[in-house]
Amino acid sequence: MRRAIPTALAAAFVVLLVALEAPVARGYNITRILADHPEFSTFNHYLTVTRLANEINRRLTITVLAVDNSGMADLLARHFSILTLRNVLALHVLTDYYGSKKLHQLTHGSTLASSVFQSSGRAIGTTGFINITEHSKGRVTFFSEDAGGAPPVAFVKSIKEMPYNLSILQVSSIMSSPEAEAPVAPPAAVNLTDLMSSKGCREFANLLLATPDVLKTFESNLDVGLTVFCPIDAAVRAFAEKYKNLTAPAKASLLLYHGTPFYYSQQLLKTNNGAFATLATDTHDKKYKYTVGSDGDAITVKTHLVTATITSTLIDQDPVAVYAVDKVLQPRELFKPEDAADAPADAPAASKKHKHGAADSVAGPNEAPSDEAAADNAAFRTGSSGRWLAASAAALAVLVLAV
Numbered sequence: 001m002r003r004a005i006p007t008a009l010a011a012a013f014v015v016l017l018v019a020l021e022a023p024v025a026r027g028y029n030i031t032r033i034l035a036d037h038p039e040f041s042t043f044n045h046y047l048t049v050t051r052l053a054n055e056i057n058r059r060l061t062i063t064v065l066a067v068d069n070s071g072m073a074d075l076l077a078r079h080f081s082i083l084t085l086r087n088v089l090a091l092h093v094l095t096d097y098y099g100s101k102k103l104h105q106l107t108h109g110s111t112l113a114s115s116v117f118q119s120s121g122r123a124i125g126t127t128g129f130i131n132i133t134e135h136s137k138g139r140v141t142f143f144s145e146d147a148g149g150a151p152p153v154a155f156v157k158s159i160k161e162m163p164y165n166l167s168i169l170q171v172s173s174i175m176s177s178p179e180a181e182a183p184v185a186p187p188a189a190v191n192l193t194d195l196m197s198s199k200g201c202r203e204f205a206n207l208l209l210a211t212p213d214v215l216k217t218f219e220s221n222l223d224v225g226l227t228v229f230c231p232i233d234a235a236v237r238a239f240a241e242k243y244k245n246l247t248a249p250a251k252a253s254l255l256l257y258h259g260t261p262f263y264y265s266q267q268l269l270k271t272n273n274g275a276f277a278t279l280a281t282d283t284h285d286k287k288y289k290y291t292v293g294s295d296g297d298a299i300t301v302k303t304h305l306v307t308a309t310i311t312s313t314l315i316d317q318d319p320v321a322v323y324a325v326d327k328v329l330q331p332r333e334l335f336k337p338e339d340a341a342d343a344p345a346d347a348p349a350a351s352k353k354h355k356h357g358a359a360d361s362v363a364g365p366n367e368a369p370s371d372e373a374a375a376d377n378a379a380f381r382t383g384s385s386g387r388w389l390a391a392s393a394a395a396l397a398v399l400v401l402a403v
């Protein structure tokens with residue numbers, strides 16, 4: 001069902017796209033802070049271009065080692081690609097707080113700090129760890145562990161400190177790191193909807209195809225960072241009635257809620273703490289989030305209403321990861337807990353309605369509507385078909401929540 005997107009929806013997208021550009025979680029904006037310091041304008045510009053600004057803003061504790069415009073000119077003269085530039089600059093973003101005071105209080109006068117490059121999963125071995133050493137007379141230097149004897153860079157001055165969240169320090173020049181400077185293969189072209197369709201998320205792919213602006217938002221993140229949790233077909237079918245009831249902007253928000261503007265490998269998913277900003281998260285109200293964690297070997301995605309489990313990996317190829325989940329992720333911004341509680345009782349009625357030609361909104365052309373109706377009713381039955389069971393599981397989860 002490809003319909004023209006109503007104007008209201010288009011307007012909603014403008015808002016959502018703006019939000020997408022700026023998933024700030026922590027109340028500071030590195031771009032704005034550095035804007036007060038014109039001698040760092042080139043550095044600032046490239047934080048935005050490489051999208052590291054987003055990465056910085058969403059972290060709890062961070063130290064940015066900034067170089068002035070002449071330091072950046074030296075770097076740019078090497079004509080690195082944007083992806084390589086991102087790696088080099090990511091080396092200059094430390095995932096811990098180092099104010100100027102702390103630099104002079106290092107245990108044994110030295111420490112190893114990890115950088116965003118190190119934690120990106122792109123670096124191997126000790127690459128991306130930054131050695132910070134205090135020398136005599138309070139001189140402090142930084143070098144990358146893989147610098148191979150290149151001279152360290154020196155701490156110049158503190159630009160901004162917000163203990164113990166954000167520290168911006170000026171260093172004398174860009175640190176050397178063969179690993180970060182290495183050419184980065186351009187990401188393989190990924191056709192999201194094709195990939196999903198061929199690996200168990202055809203229904204979700206169809207919803208995206210029916211909502212082109214949302215699909216465009218997903219696609220625009222393919223080369224800079226995207227993680228998608230696509231609900232498996234049975235889960236989307238079981239959700240069809242609820243989805244149909246949503247307004248067009250709410251449908252868009254729900255779909256965007258299944259993507260995040262960052263790449264998360266399975267390892268990063270397991271170790272990441274805190275709420276995930278999603279493609280539906282607005283900068284200002286910070287809604288539409290969920291938490292991801294591990295439960296034994298399984299990785300779960302928890303909204304306030306549902307806990308979905310990752311059932312398979314469709315692709316995990318930096319900067320893109322797509323995971324299948326066994327439930328539609330329901331944000332509390334669109335659904336009340338009572339909605340979830342009501343679902344099992346509503347199911348028979350919903351199924352009946354479904355039989356009267358409502359299948360087009362969710363089911364693919366080859367799907368029999370009666371099958372979905374059966375799935376809706378199947379919560380208490382032990383079907384012999386795996387497909388049935390999977391659909392039941394989704395309904396059952398709603399029931400469990402209700403109890």
Ligand SMILES: *[C@@H]1O[C@H](CO)[C@@H](O)[C@H](O)[C@H]1NC(C)=O
Nearest residue numbers: 021022023024029031032283
């Ligand atoms: C940060 O500040 C810049 C410049 O003022 C602005 O363009 C950008 O939208 C801001 N980002 C967020 C997330 O607010």
Ligand SMILES: *[C@@H]1O[C@H](CO)[C@@H](O)[C@H](O)[C@H]1NC(C)=O
Nearest residue numbers: 109110111112113131132133
């Ligand atoms: C940092 O480098 C200095 C000089 O190479 C070395 O003496 C020191 O042990 C290193 N510090 C750490 C924590 O590795």
Ligand SMILES: *[C@@H]1O[C@H](CO)[C@@H](O)[C@H](O)[C@H]1NC(C)=O
Nearest residue numbers: 026027028060162163164165
């Ligand atoms: C710093 O981070 C803490 C959480 O670790 C947060 O509570 C606090 O509001 C943050 N401060 C600023 C200035 O962002």
Ligand SMILES: *[C@@H]1O[C@H](CO)[C@@H](O)[C@H](O)[C@H]1NC(C)=O
Nearest residue numbers: 189190191192193194195219
């Ligand atoms: C993905 O593939 C489908 C057909 O398989 C095609 O219609 C669509 O344009 C492709 N999308 C992109 C972004 O190439």
Ligand SMILES: *[C@@H]1O[C@H](CO)[C@@H](O)[C@H](O)[C@H]1NC(C)=O
Nearest residue numbers: 241242243245339343346350
């Ligand atoms: C859809 O909306 C109708 C009318 O508001 C309501 O009766 C029905 O229960 C809703 N269905 C679902 C599945 O939420």
